Amino acid sequence: MEGKTVQDTSLIMSHVMLPQDTNPAGNVHGGVVMKHIDNAAVTVAIRHTRGNAVTASIDRLDFHNPVFLGNILTLKASINLVGKTSMEIGVRVESEDPYSGKVMHTASAYLTVVALGEKGQPIEVPYLILESQDEIRRNNAARARRKMRLDEKVKEREKRQIFDGYKSYDVREKNKED
Numbered sequence: 001m002e003g004k005t006v007q008d009t010s011l012i013m014s015h016v017m018l019p020q021d022t023n024p025a026g027n028v029h030g031g032v033v034m035k036h037i038d039n040a041a042v043t044v045a046i047r048h049t050r051g052n053a054v055t056a057s058i059d060r061l062d063f064h065n066p067v068f069l070g071n072i073l074t075l076k077a078s079i080n081l082v083g084k085t086s087m088e089i090g091v092r093v094e095s096e097d098p099y100s101g102k103v104m105h106t107a108s109a110y111l112t113v114v115a116l117g118e119k120g121q122p123i124e125v126p127y128l129i130l131e132s133q134d135e136i137r138r139n140n141a142a143r144a145r146r147k148m149r150l151d152e153k154v155k156e157r158e159k160r161q162i163f164d165g166y167k168s169y170d171v172r173e174k175n176k177e178d
Contacts, residue, residue: 001124001125001126001127002126003126003127003128003129004048004126004127004128004129005128005129005130005131006078006079006128006129006130006131006135007131008047008048009044009045009047009048009078009079010044010076010077010078010079011040011043011044011047011075011076011077011078012074012075012076012077013036013039013040013043013074013075013077014072014073014074014075015036015072015073016070016071016072016073016098017032017067017068017069017070017071017072017073017095018069019069021069022068022069026068026069027066027067027068027069028066028067028068028069028071028073028095030063033063033067033073033093033106033107034058034061036073036075036093037058037061037075037091037093037107037109037111038055038058038111040075040077040089040091041055041077041089041091041109041111041113042054042055042113043077044077044078044079044087044089044113045079045087045089045113045115048079048082048087048125048126048128049087049115049123049125049126051115051116051117051123052115052116052117053087053113053114053115053116054113054114054116055111055112055113056086056112056113056114057111057112057149058109058110058111058112059109059110059111059112059145059149060109061107061108061109062107062108063106063107064104064105064106064107065095065104065105065106066095066106067095067106068095068097070097070098071095071096071097071098072095072096072098073093073094073095073106074093074094074095074096075091075092075093076091076092076094077089077090077091077092078090078138079128080110080138080139080141080142081128081139081142081143081146082125082126082127082128083125083146084124084125085114085115085122085123085124085125086112086113086114086115086122086125087112087113087114087115087125088110088111088112088113088142088145088146089110089111089112089113090108090109090110090138090142091108091109091110091111092105092107092108093105093106093107093108093109094106110142110145112149
């Protein structure tokens, strides 16, 4: 399987925010922005794998500035890290007032996207070729985030096992009383 560079799959998408994207006050719904973030990330993943891909998770998403009716929403997405079957995609969202030209940072997010084969099972993805110091920095930061996500999964699994143990105990005690 041949590797790909970050530039091979990066993208910039722009959308004009229309009335159906907004609430009655003219602010764009956060869910609309989230949908565009997801579409951008999955598009990068599909370009990297040349196959189907789905979002597995999204890291923290903070909205820094609002987006208004008529603004141009621009998403800049690129791949930061490749695992065996998954990829971390970073997405930066900016909004532009088309009349003043003022650009505001709206949001940033990191998404984990999994490549899927024809039968819907995870499949191996091409390796990532890093070409610049910035890409290496982003890759290292993505590795640190991945380690935190995996550590968090282990803790959650342990909590679930403890909770399931209590739940089983409670059911047994209740059955004894009946």
